[in-house]
Amino acid sequence: MDFTFTEEQLLFRDSTRNLLTAEVTPSRLRKQWKSHGIADTDLWEKMLDLGIISSTIPEELGGSGLNSVDFVLLAEECGYVALAEPVVYTALVVVPLLCELEGDFPRELLSGLVKGDYRISVACPFTGLVEDADTSAFVLKFNSNKDLVACSVTGAELSPIRSIDPGRRVFSFKECEPGKVLMKNERFECLHELLINLMAFANAAQSLGLSQRMLDLAVSYTKDRYQFNKPIGSFQAVKHLLANVAIKLEFAKPSVYRAAHSLLHYAPKRSLHVSHAKIAACEAASLAAKNSLQAHGAMGYTWEYDLHIFIKRSLVLSSTGGDLGFHKARLLDSLFSDDYQLGPAATFS
Secondary structure (H helix, E strand, C coil): CCCCCCHHHHHHHHHHHHHHHHHCCHHHHHHHHHCCCCCCHHHHHHHHHHCCCCCCCCHHHCCCCCCHHHHHHHHHHHHHCCCCCCHHHHHHHHHHHHHCCCCHHHHHHHHHHHHCCCCEEEECCCCCCEECHHHCCEEEEECCCCCEEEEECCCCEEEEECCCCCCCCEEEEECCCCCEEEECHHHHHHHHHHHHHHHHHHHHHHHHHHHHHHHHHHHHHHHHCEECCEEHHHCHHHHHHHHHHHHHHHHHHHHHHHHHHHHHCCCCCHHHHHHHHHHHHHHHHHHHHHHHHHHHHHHHHCCCCCHHHHHHHHHHHHHCCCCHHHHHHHHHHHHCCCCCCCCHHHHCC
């Protein structure tokens, strides 16, 4: 399979990178933490103007019509800066889920997203918790009858849940009245699996960017930190620490891109490819966090240094959208079957 991205995909990635690196700085994230997690509406408007928010919405509804393969690079860039705003979940979870539904109301919701009239959040299929519910107009969730419903946030009971990542706004959500049914329970299994896949894929893509950011921080620090009149990055032991991260990251990227392709083309093994991607990307981020922290020494543990911003986000992404235990169990069911084909030729065919 050819994973070469087109010139247009790379240009959109570069424009997104320029915006994010200029706007989403660690100092801006820390300022948002001090404001007790108030949403950064100014940044959201800028990304809406650039077309990132509506990029995966079909063109006939006013979006750009991008797909999971197009957006995976943008999700990496969002991960690289530890973006707190729910851009990735909107583009890679909410929009594809609504696009699977028929009827006028899902189209109205998508049109509202394009215009910037409101935001839409989705409840985690494992915990029921909702990120950014306080800034959303609707929450997509499965009710007790296993119907997919859109619940109005107006009048709903929101209880903040403390997260290890101060930039993450998480709430328990209790609607005041039954939500509008978007899809009856006949398609519960299909839509529930889709939601799990979309959340896991979104987290995997962001984890690639987080891994690269932690690696870059460690490389920069080890070039400037001197010991015995030499930069510590010249010591073989430190080189090996960071080289191991780079190798793990490079091996994770193809699995994430494969998952993007599988989701786009409804591949029969798309759930397995998504689980493979989540495991590979989150393990790369975990190793990046561990080895980058070790390369920084005591400096890496301090609140003033920026490394912990990205470590905490990687921990959150690893445990949401299905933890690694869930995704490993998913893989094991197939890997130990008699007819399953192993190896790169089978995975990337």
